[in-house]
Amino acid sequence: MTTLPPQVAEIAGRYPEPGARLVERAYVFAAFWHRGQTRRSGDPYISHPVEVGATLAGLGLDAPMVCAGLLHDVGEDTDCPPGLLRAEFGDEVAALVEGLLVLERDGGSLESAGRRVLILKLADRLHNMRTIRFVPRAKQERKSRETLDVLVPLAGRLGLDTVKEQLEALSLATLYPDRFTIHNGSVRGLRVSRRVLTISAVLLPAEARARWLEEWTAELHALPGRRARARFTVQLLAGMARLAVVLRQAGP
Amino acid sequence: MTLQTQLVLRALLQRPTREQYGLELCAETGLPSGTIYPIVARLENFGWLESRWEDPNEHITEGRPRRRYYRLTDDGAEQARVALARVHRPTRMRGFGLAGEPA
Numbered sequence: 001m002t003t004l005p006p007q008v009a010e011i012a013g014r015y016p017e018p019g020a021r022l023v024e025r026a027y028v029f030a031a032f033w034h035r036g037q038t039r040r041s042g043d044p045y046i047s048h049p050v051e052v053g054a055t056l057a058g059l060g061l062d063a064p065m066v067c068a069g070l071l072h073d074v075g076e077d078t079d080c081p082p083g084l085l086r087a088e089f090g091d092e093v094a095a096l097v098e099g100l101l102v103l104e105r106d107g108g109s110l111e112s113a114g115r116r117v118l119i120l121k122l123a124d125r126l127h128n129m130r131t132i133r134f135v136p137r138a139k140q141e142r143k144s145r146e147t148l149d150v151l152v153p154l155a156g157r158l159g160l161d162t163v164k165e166q167l168e169a170l171s172l173a174t175l176y177p178d179r180f181t182i183h184n185g186s187v188r189g190l191r192v193s194r195r196v197l198t199i200s201a202v203l204l205p206a207e208a209r210a211r212w213l214e215e216w217t218a219e220l221h222a223l224p225g226r227r228a229r230a231r232f233t234v235q236l237l238a239g240m241a242r243l244a245v246v247l248r249q250a251g252p
Numbered sequence: 253m254t255l256q257t258q259l260v261l262r263a264l265l266q267r268p269t270r271e272q273y274g275l276e277l278c279a280e281t282g283l284p285s286g287t288i289y290p291i292v293a294r295l296e297n298f299g300w301l302e303s304r305w306e307d308p309n310e311h312i313t314e315g316r317p318r319r320r321y322y323r324l325t326d327d328g329a330e331q332a333r334v335a336l337a338r339v340h341r342p343t344r345m346r347g348f349g350l351a352g353e354p355a
Contacts, residue, residue, distance in 0.1 A: 212289070215320040218306075219275045219285070222316070232275075232285050239286020246293045 004028075007050060011057045011066060019063030022089070023053070026067035029088060033078040040134035048127055049073060055123040059160065061116075068096035068120055076101060096120055110154060118154060122163050125151050129170040144171040165227070172234060194220060200237050203244040212243070253335060256283055260291050261332040264301075264322070268329045271304075271321035292322055300328030 004012070004024060012023040030049050037045035053069035067089060074080050075097055086094035099117035103109070110118065129147060132140050148171045155164035197216055201209045216236065223229045263280040264272065272280075277288050295301040306319040324332065 211320070214317065215274065218311075218317040218319045219273070222275055222319075235284035235286040236289070237286065239284070239290055242286070242290040243293055246290045246297065250293070250297045 005050070007054060011054055014057055015063045015066075022063050023066050023070070026070040026089065026093075027053075029085075030070045030074055033074045033080045037077070039131065041131055045073075045077075048131075051127040051130075052120075052123045055126055055163075056119070059119070059123075059163070061119065064092045065096065065116060065120065067093045068100075068116075069123055072097050072100055072120060072124060100124070110150070115158065118158060119160070122151060122155050122158070122160060122167070126163060126167060126170075129167060129174070132170070132174055140174050144174040147171040148175075168231070169227075172230065176234065196233055197236060200240050203240050205244070205247050208247050253339060256281070256287050257291050257295075258336060258339060259283060260288065260295070261336060264324050265329065265332055265336075268324050271323045273319040273321050277322070295328065296322075298328070299325060300331060301325065 004027060008024070008027045012020040012027075014020075015023060027046075027050070031046045034045040034049070039045055039048055049070045049072060052072060053066045056065050056069045071085060071089065071093065075082070075085060085097060096116055099113055100120050103113050103117060103121055113121070125147060128143070132143060135143070147167050152164055152168045152171070155161075155167060194213070194217055198213060201213055204212060220229050220232065223232055259281040260277060260283070263277055266280075274285065274288055274292065277283075277292070278285055281288070292301055292303070296303060301322050302325050303320050303322045306321060308318065311318040
């Protein structure tokens, strides 16, 4: 048998047989069908499913889930004949991969997808966000916003706190590169949140600014930690124009 | 009335006489800060809510900036109950609201 990359051998080694063999076969199968393909980063395409599989293994999921991670793009972006994946890896793995495809074609009907398909989706998005610097700026922004609006809350609902935090940090750092940087995988507010708010409060009627800034200063003070303050601030910025409209409707 | 506004009114009506600050409303409704403040500002415009600065004795003792507290006015509480009762609540929102309200 061909030698496996160390990362794949390490993942497979976490599972007792027959899980380990299933994971190895999934890698060999995916590497074959993705042969010659590259990511935007220039890396071989197979690097992406391997990272997704590694994430799933790191979350403690079982071998069929890791296989689904390794195989998740085979059905869509390759010449692999329909039905072959199911014949080789069985109904459980095939159903997970198909579930992810359906989710993407529907434009995200998250309510109808099962928990395991949703976790697969999150692991896929996590690696895509880690490599998002290679895609065009407009797509970076669209994906980051979708991640913040839909996938971060989803990860929270599923109890995947580490995934949630990483997705949030990566999205914020992409959308607001001058305000946030990634440091050891988490968001750092580079400038004090209050300064950011002061600048954008220019939208508010002049006579109302001081009141709202003072109110938010107290809220920022009450929030535990830099990340919570960054989130509060970013959300406020998103609602600033609406608040400005409401305040201008106020009577004297 | 938007679903978000309904959530805020329900949170306030749970203890109509209690004062709450913005972060508490974020936590109770699950809504982001940027959604909460425009809603409370609008409710204040309508006279349904009133707000005041925290008593200096409290925040100075605790060594933090003063909070802005919101409370339903008597009239606002009454109007909010009527308005919520009129709203047809979609099925998936069931369980969010008050007991005895028409589904």
